[in-house]
């Protein structure tokens with residue numbers, strides 16, 4: 001497990017906690033549902049798909065309605081990595097549901 005050591009092993013320079021805070025801020029939010037159909041997508045769901053901005057959809061909507069393209073930003077959607085249960089205890093998934101059924105079609 002990452003122990004967040006306080007200094008550089010090479011030169012001994014101290015690495016303030018701000019540096020590790022920055023790492024934490026880029027952590028995936030792991031949203032709990034599909035924006036399109038409001039289907040539940042728990043952190044260990046293999047159906048969850050995300051774009052680079054973490055717009056979150058289920059694989060059904062991605063393949064049938066969105067054709068693999070995020071309707072919000074136009075980027076591609078990929079399988080969301082699964083966060084191991086042990087890490088979820090420390091870094092829990094987001095509980096903030098995002099549901100935008102009107103935005104479920106790919107802009108043409």
Ligand SMILES: [Zn+2]
Pocket residue numbers: 034035036037038039057058059060061062
């Ligand atoms: Zn869906």
Ligand SMILES: [Zn+2]
Pocket residue numbers: 051052053054055070071072073074075
């Ligand atoms: Zn997006």
